[in-house]
Amino acid sequence: xxxxxxxxxxxxxxxxxxxxxxxxxxxxxxxxxxxxxxxxxxxxxxxxxxxxxxxxxxxxxxxxxxxxxxxxxxxxxxxxxxxxxxxxxxxxxxxxxxxxxxxxxxxxxxxxxxxxxxxxxxxxxxxxxxxxxxxxxxxxxxxxxxxxxxxxxxxxxxxxxxxxxxxxxxxxxxxxxxxxxxxxxxxxxxxxxxxxxxxxxxxxxxxxxxxxxxxxxxxxxxxxxxxxxxxxxxxxxxxxxxxxxxxxxxxxxxxxxxxxxxxxxxxxxxxxxxxxxxxxxxxxxxxxxxxxx
Numbered sequence: 001x002x003x004x005x006x007x008x009x010x011x012x013x014x015x016x017x018x019x020x021x022x023x024x025x026x027x028x029x030x031x032x033x034x035x036x037x038x039x040x041x042x043x044x045x046x047x048x049x050x051x052x053x054x055x056x057x058x059x060x061x062x063x064x065x066x067x068x069x070x071x072x073x074x075x076x077x078x079x080x081x082x083x084x085x086x087x088x089x090x091x092x093x094x095x096x097x098x099x100x101x102x103x104x105x106x107x108x109x110x111x112x113x114x115x116x117x118x119x120x121x122x123x124x125x126x127x128x129x130x131x132x133x134x135x136x137x138x139x140x141x142x143x144x145x146x147x148x149x150x151x152x153x154x155x156x157x158x159x160x161x162x163x164x165x166x167x168x169x170x171x172x173x174x175x176x177x178x179x180x181x182x183x184x185x186x187x188x189x190x191x192x193x194x195x196x197x198x199x200x201x202x203x204x205x206x207x208x209x210x211x212x213x214x215x216x217x218x219x220x221x222x223x224x225x226x227x228x229x230x231x232x233x234x235x236x237x238x239x240x241x242x243x244x245x246x247x248x249x250x251x252x253x254x255x256x257x258x259x260x261x262x263x264x265x266x267x268x269x270x271x272x273x274x275x276x277x278x279x280x281x282x283x284x285x286x287x288x289x290x291x292x293x
Contacts, residue, residue: 040285043278044109050275051106051120055099062095064088068165087165101127105279112286121279128272135265150247153182158190160207171209177249180210180242186230187245196230204230210241 036044068088101123108116138145153173156166174180181187188194188206196204206226208214214225229241237243254261 036285036289040282044112044282047109047275047278047282048106051102051109055102055106058095058097058099058102060095061091062099065091065093065095072164086163087169105275109279109282112289114283114286117279117283117286121276121283124272124276124279128269128276131265131269131272146247146251149250150182153246154187154190157181157188158192160191161193171207173246173250174207174209174242177246177253178242179244179246179249180206181245182247183245185210185237185241185243185245188230194230201227204228206230206241212239212241 065088069086069092072086072088101120104116104123105120107113108120153170156163156170160167160170185206188210189196192198193200193202194205194207205224206229208221208223208225210229211222211225214222226241229237232240234243
């Protein structure tokens, strides 16, 4: 057959070849390949390692909190009613939530499980939203927060002798901020041992951490330096103990460090938001890999 007598069959073959050749590039442009890039692997294992690290931290906090509750026999019938104000309970709660959240993200990234990754990013979004709302609430209801702090401080003072954790926290606040009581040193009346009507030697006194110089001869801790301090007028007491309350000291500390606190809060929020974006990208790449690989 001559070149000019090309039949229908030959035309069809040429058309199929041309059509096939034009179609493949378009298909590749619409549907990218499912293989992972170096960035994808980097983000995946960064998510795994960071979540694994914080999972271990959460488990340590959980273990420490449970050990504290058990060692103090906080689950005993006579103490169970006050367990809600136990600082160890806060460690248990934070440790459990942190470990649960980070283990979900770690396993989800390691096993490339989209359900766990969606659950992780969803919980993280809830936490971010709660933090933003908390910041807004704290900014708008500062007076009410002051009342809550006052109530918490008075509660810690009332249980000063009975709860070692609250005693440690109170002593740290009074020593570092150089203060005594919530609003004044006379607030120690709320404690049954330091109350002026108490029968013991501590009556009308204050803890040694209220003292300006709690060291005897500069070396030995004098636990009795605050005895009878509540019986003194302010002029006489100012040479022995700190007169200012700790709420004022906390307020001044917050005012002095508000820039640092704001920076830390923004950095933490930024890291959490970035984690959500990394998790979302990883979910997309896992989906593409399973569909087009």
